[in-house]
Amino acid sequence: MSVTDELLRNNEAYAAGFEGPLPLPPSKHVAVVACMDARLDVYRALGLREGEAHVIRNAGGVITADEVRSLAISQRLLGTEEIVLVHHTDCGMLTFTDEEFAATLRQEVGAEPEWAAEAFADVAEDVRRSLRRILDDPFIPKKGSVRGFVFDVATGKLAEVS
Template structure:
């Protein structure tokens, strides 16, 4: 599927359906929650958490890694749109566990002649990735101190969530 196929879908029904679903909704999520998860196409956060449009902010990136941009978005969501809960959801079988930062950076350098200025954020264990993300969020001075932070590993075979305790 290319961009034209996606745009055709939007013109056929997507735009109308999206407008109808968003009618009357505020930009602030009704459940005052932010979900950070992986961009893996198998994961549908709305289905997973039984969400309707307008109920949560959903932030996605490769590996559900807490980056400076993820922190920026969470802080804006909290300070300007009233969210108070953050769920961090990584998953089993994540592609970021299949290579290292150095391997990927070297691959890019060989292909382009440049090393990326950013870190890919690979990890070996999704639970350790979640724990590191919770630690980074808890230490962020701009995150509200009363934020409810919860982390999970999603089993992509069963879609069961296993909670990762917040590191102390």
């Protein structure tokens, strides 16, 4: 049995105890942008329940055009007002450089993508870079509460980046 089939079986148990539907707009009016890291269960780590917050995730928890797109839709069409960024310790993005990744792709695929890998050497500094990208973007309207954190994968604790 594939892992996907195992997850589908898990979903049957989830659906058996499911109570829905909830309203579409997030009831806590918050959007979280976090790394895709498997160890970061955003709902549990932030005490979120279904229906409360948009959750946007990618490699690194960085802000590229696609996160701006998601945040613009989240705020403009679905009423979120606060943004929470979460990077984390021991991130895979610390283990390589954009140039190394591009070189691997050139060698193995014979082509280079239009996107950069968005790797970084300092987690807190990349949180600050991500915060700046949000604050500088004209399409994200609500910037009264945009805060960034580093999740410690050893302790489960969030530390704010100032």
